[in-house]
Amino acid sequence: MIIKPRIRGFICTTAHPRGCAAHVQQQIDYVKRSGVIDAGVKNALVIGCSGGYGLASRVVAGFGCGANTLGLSFEKSPSVKKTATAGWYNNAAFEEAAAAEGLYAKTLDGDAFSDEMKAAVVRTLTEEVGRIDLLIYSLASPVRRHPRTGVLHRSAIKPLGKAVRMKSLNVDKGQVHEIALEPGDADDIANTVAVMGGEDWQFWIEALRGADLLAPSFRTLAFTYLGSELTWPIYWQGTLGKAKEDLDCAATEITAQLVDLDGSARVASLKGVVTQASSAIPVVSLYMSLLFRVMKDQGLHEDCVQHIYRLYATQLARGAEPRLDASGRIRVDDVELSDPVQGEIKRRWPIVTSDNLSELGDLDGYKADFLKIFGFGLPGVDYDEDVDPCLGRI
Numbered sequence: 001m002i003i004k005p006r007i008r009g010f011i012c013t014t015a016h017p018r019g020c021a022a023h024v025q026q027q028i029d030y031v032k033r034s035g036v037i038d039a040g041v042k043n044a045l046v047i048g049c050s051g052g053y054g055l056a057s058r059v060v061a062g063f064g065c066g067a068n069t070l071g072l073s074f075e076k077s078p079s080v081k082k083t084a085t086a087g088w089y090n091n092a093a094f095e096e097a098a099a100a101e102g103l104y105a106k107t108l109d110g111d112a113f114s115d116e117m118k119a120a121v122v123r124t125l126t127e128e129v130g131r132i133d134l135l136i137y138s139l140a141s142p143v144r145r146h147p148r149t150g151v152l153h154r155s156a157i158k159p160l161g162k163a164v165r166m167k168s169l170n171v172d173k174g175q176v177h178e179i180a181l182e183p184g185d186a187d188d189i190a191n192t193v194a195v196m197g198g199e200d201w202q203f204w205i206e207a208l209r210g211a212d213l214l215a216p217s218f219r220t221l222a223f224t225y226l227g228s229e230l231t232w233p234i235y236w237q238g239t240l241g242k243a244k245e246d247l248d249c250a251a252t253e254i255t256a257q258l259v260d261l262d263g264s265a266r267v268a269s270l271k272g273v274v275t276q277a278s279s280a281i282p283v284v285s286l287y288m289s290l291l292f293r294v295m296k297d298q299g300l301h302e303d304c305v306q307h308i309y310r311l312y313a314t315q316l317a318r319g320a321e322p323r324l325d326a327s328g329r330i331r332v333d334d335v336e337l338s339d340p341v342q343g344e345i346k347r348r349w350p351i352v353t354s355d356n357l358s359e360l361g362d363l364d365g366y367k368a369d370f371l372k373i374f375g376f377g378l379p380g381v382d383y384d385e386d387v388d389p390c391l392g393r394i
């Protein structure tokens with residue numbers, strides 16, 4: 001099969017097996033070049049391991065810390081007629097690269113919110129890995145079937161309080177336009193909190209704790225985005241922000257439950273990067289295209305794996321002094337939110353239009369990052385070659 005990108009709105013319905021493998025390898029190479037991190041991580045579980053920040057966290061755990069990794073994701077396998085999702089190819093590539101270095105790496109695919117997947121992870125850890133020192137909780141999902149009530153919750157990306165009109169970007173057309181967003185109601189908040197809040201993270205800790213799978217000094221991290229005040233109406237002050245506040249509360253509660261293990265749960269606030277999840281959020285694409293231009297011009301830009309490497313190296317490594325805010329979150333979004341970066345983005349925001357976007361923003365960089373998620377545009381990959389979407393497994 002000759003595989004080309006097929007883009008529908010903010011998703012690409014095809015993925016390139018070789019390109020995804022090259023993308024994973026790029027991340028591994030970066031981590032290896034950057035050096036070993038002594039973070040005391042021998043066994044790590046990464047929930048949401050197949051893309052974006054979860055994949056980068058797994059790459060740094062494995063190739064930076066030398067950890068055995070069990071990953072969990074929700075990806076689709078290929079058929080002879082249809083490619084797999086990018087995450088499925090990423091998982092295959094990661095496992096192969098880890099095995100070549102003698103690192104244990106296994107991935108389970110299924111719904112992380114379900115009791116069945118929790119049982120499967122507990123079983124695998126018990127039989128094959130042992131206690132874990134680190135759990136990275138990096139899920140981004142639009143829906144969650146609640147395991148106790150059976151209710152299917154759908155998250156909403158809406159402002160709260162009043163309708164807002166904001167600038168956004170049609171990435172495909174490269175057009176800056178204004179969008180009107182109606183405010184969410186109490187149901188939208190409750191559903192978004194149910195999907196993206198902290199309850200499932202707590203359920204995971206309970207399941208692992210119950211099976212005695214948490215090592216002394218165990219640590220767990222979940223990720224949040226506080227971001228610039230330019231995006232607050234749609235993110236931090238909207239339904240998503242409520243879910244992220246719930247994650248903050250869960251961190252406090254989990255830490256209280258881990259006292260006897262000398263363990264901790266923290267939320268880490270990360271930089272904006274292009275991922276499948278973030279590309280679905282209106283307004284954020286325009287903000288990120290300005291952010292990338294400004295950070296690149298100032299020599300400060302980080303991609304997913306560079307950012308996560310810095311998280312491990314400066315916040316999790318032995319002897320590191322974590323940069324915590326008043327709510328106890330780890331802050332590695334300091335560069336994105338620094339005055340020189342934000343001052344310049346805020347100067348550009350009111351004046352950016354479709355006509356000057358290529359000068360004020362980095363639409364090309366944004367688009368290239370988007371395609372890379374699906375394995376397209378990687379150097380050294382022949383995109384005219386006939387490839388087996390099943391990697392010889394069917």
Ligand code: NAD
Nearest residue numbers: 048050052053073074112140141223224225272273275277
């Ligand atoms: P992503 O879309 O790249 O990855 C999401 C992962 O979750 C994938 O591995 C996917 O398979 C998995 N997943 C989704 N539903 C699942 C389910 N039901 N069961 C098992 N796995 C499932 O997302 P991302 O942008 O890396 O987001 C990860 C976390 O980082 C989120 O909490 C997000 O809010 C946070 N974050 C993202 C950004 C950003 O700019 N992308 C910035 C700060 C924080």
